[in-house]
Amino acid sequence: MKLASLQSGGRDGRLVVVNRELSQAVAVPEIAHTLQQAMDQWSLAEPRLQDVYRKLQAGQCGDAFALKVEDLASPFPRGYQFLDGSVYLHHMEKARKARGAAMPNNYKTEPLMYQGLSDRYCGPREPMRLPGEEFDADYEAEVAVVLDDVPMGTNAEQARKHIKLVMLLNDYTLRALTKTELPKGFGFMQAKPTSSFSPVAVTPDELGEAWDGFKLSLPLISEVNGRRMGQPNAGVDMFFTYPDLIAHAARTRSLGAGTIIGAGSVSNQDERSGFGCIAEARIHEELAYGKAQTPFFRFGDVVRIEMFDARGQSIFGAIEQSIEAA
Known part of the structure; x- marks a missing residue:
């Protein structure tokens, strides 16, 4: 699984799941707004994030968008x-x-x-x-x-x-x-x-x-x-x-x-x-x-x-x- 943070989320970024090719991403506010928030509850967040990642890889995320590295903050x-x-x-x-x-x-x-x-x-x-x-x-x-x-x-x-x-x-x-x-x-x-x-x-x-x-x-x-x-x-x-x-x-x-x-x-x-x-x-x-x-x-x-x-x-x-x- 690959995770990143969009700059648009404020000082702590906005968590997105990224596909293996680093070309698409999907936001997951229903799981965690930021990567730090996901880490704070990793045992609960990780399996849900992995499920999103599998769907993203399979092309099953309708709200996926093209990823631009220039839009990313540090994870x-x-x-x-x-x-x-x-x-x-x-x-x-x-x-x-x-x-x-x-x-x-x-x-x-x-x-x-x-x-x-x-x-x-x-x-x-x-x-x-x-x-x-x-x-x-x-x-x-x-x-x-x-x-x-x-x-x-x-x-x-x-x-x-x-x-x-x-x-x-x-x-x-x-x-x-x-x-x-x-x-x-x-x-x-x-x-x-x-x-x-x-x-x-x-x-x-x-x-x-x-x-x-x-x-x-x-x-x-x-x-x-x-x-x-x-x-x-x-x-x-x-x-x-x-x-x-x-x-x-x-x-x-x-x-x-x-x-x-x-x-x-x-x-x-x-x-x-x-x-x-x-x-x-x-x-x-x-x-x-x-x-x-x-x-x-x-x-x-x-x-x-x-x-x-x-x-x-x-x-x-x-x-x-x-x-x-x-």
Whole structure:
């Protein structure tokens, strides 16, 4: 099943069920007005939404309409909680090396995670607006999961059943600010502006054999200004899994329905897969050529992130955003 939110629904969007081809949609106010409302009562809403999805696929929804991605907000235009991990240790090692920081002693025993901005997310086609070009803005191509209510103390085995939706994520990072912000010891604040998510969120059953309950094993493609940056496989070199991240976050608190957890910029040790962010490309260039050649974002640049299934069908739709002045 694929779900999205129309911008026309106000600050929290208007929930629609989307067909597999991302070409048609149908509103479902009789089930839930927003995706967050559906998450709050997922055990009741999910089977009803799945029934609508089956009818939409069969062409049996008379009130279906042609879907335009430009009309969509983020699946969750805002949320109660956004947590982002960094489980591709190859990426973490490179990112820290670039800013001259050492790896934490426990980085292989406990996932690295921060709590990010969640009161507003960018739509998949909405420009990313920044106050200036001097902050070395970068993208991070990620896969995120959405949870129902998770009790405190949930372990990794129990956590699998709480994953209800999967989305793509662009976790923007202002690299110039990480160098001064992280040494303070209080984590990200200014260095992490709002994030953006794919046009649709999908239930794990849509992912077939690529989803095993722990990770999604498909290439995640990213481009900047039409230039392919990389296509690392999200299921390769993943040191901690999504259930690991959930269990880590729930160790001392419960997680409310609609909590979003990302796993960090996808990065493979095989550099032939390319990169999931500009910073990694620059580190590679410095080692290979003695100087970074790929610039961080400038106003007018366009970033695109997308994932395809084995048949070549876009699963989530593409995040495609221009970088503009605020």
